[in-house]
């Protein structure tokens with residue numbers, strides 16, 4: 001593998017937008033696409049042009065406006081889909097058609113009532129159709145996660161021979177274990193003779209909560225593109241979360257040796273923009289971008305964190321554009337945290353005062369989920385009067 005750069009293929013505007021309630025209009029899609037480009041993603045999957053006139057025009061308008069990133073449109077292995085995608089992408093500086101078909105026996109029989117031989121022919125054919133319009137053609141072997149590896153290798157070899165520049169190995173149902181997904185990539189690297197002519201891509205769903213781990217395992221075993229979404233949005237339990245894979249690769253750059261060109265300082269602002277635009281809240285405990293990702297609430301953690309931040313934080317919030325770390329006061333908090341928060345409000349109490357205040361604080365905290373600044377001020381003033 002020539003380079004250790006991992007290409008970030010963002011599919012927030014396609015797989016992410018498939019989430020019920022997350023549909024975007026063209027204006028919203030353009031705004032997000034511009035921000036994704038500024039964030040530093042390499043490929044923006046802008047939509048599925050044949051799916052609706054609105055999505056066609058979103059892909060077309062995004063193609064006109066994006067300067068550096070590749071703009072990609074999704075299709076099925078259907079000639080008309082590919083013609084329509086090519087039309088929507090005609091203004092793109094770097095157009096890519098993403099076409100493909102299901103390759104697992106479950107899809108071949110259950111969805112297409114077909115045979116492996118027929119699907120292999122259709123796979124080659126769709127890449128050839130797409131090649132008539134663009135140089136950059138990505139093929140997806142849908143449900144590759146549950147596809148027999150020998151057959152998958154044949155499909156991958158055939159589509160590369162037909163001109164695919166990128167081959168996507170989706171774990172469409174989020175079924176694979178990280179070791180299985182990694183082994184699948186390794187098998188393809190070792191058993192597809194023309195594999196050096198294409199990039200392998202990870203597209204993992206999160207049905208078992210393994211999408212990030214699977215994508216990282218895919219890269220360790222030879223893939224060089226990760227398909228992901230902001231906030232992990234996507235069908236059912238979602239897709240690989242962009243902020244997670246970017247930060248895993250960054251935090252472990254020394255051991256793994258991979259890099260992306262995403263500006264990590266934009267991760268939190270980007271997450272908020274997507275959440276606001278799609279009106280889809282982010283779970284508070286979400287890694288990197290959740291409201292609690294840099295909050296400390298138990299006494300043991302707070303004490304350690306206040307002595308040295310790295311005892312309980314592996315990422316500086318500044319590196320991911322998050323607000324500063326928070327010391328949250330609950331009935332599980334300790335004296336150091338109480339003293340710290342009082343000091344932030346301008347009360348510099350000595351140890352005996354803090355001990356006395358702590359008992360009163362616990363009484364308040366036992367009745368509240370979180371003790372706020374107003375409660376602290378009241379406790380402090382009362383203490384000063386009584387002292």
Ligand code: KIV
Nearest residue numbers: 015140142143170172
């Ligand atoms: O999950 C999947 O397999 C997909 C393909 C269309 C790439 O989203």
Ligand code: ZN
Nearest residue numbers: 015172203235
């Ligand atoms: Zn998907």
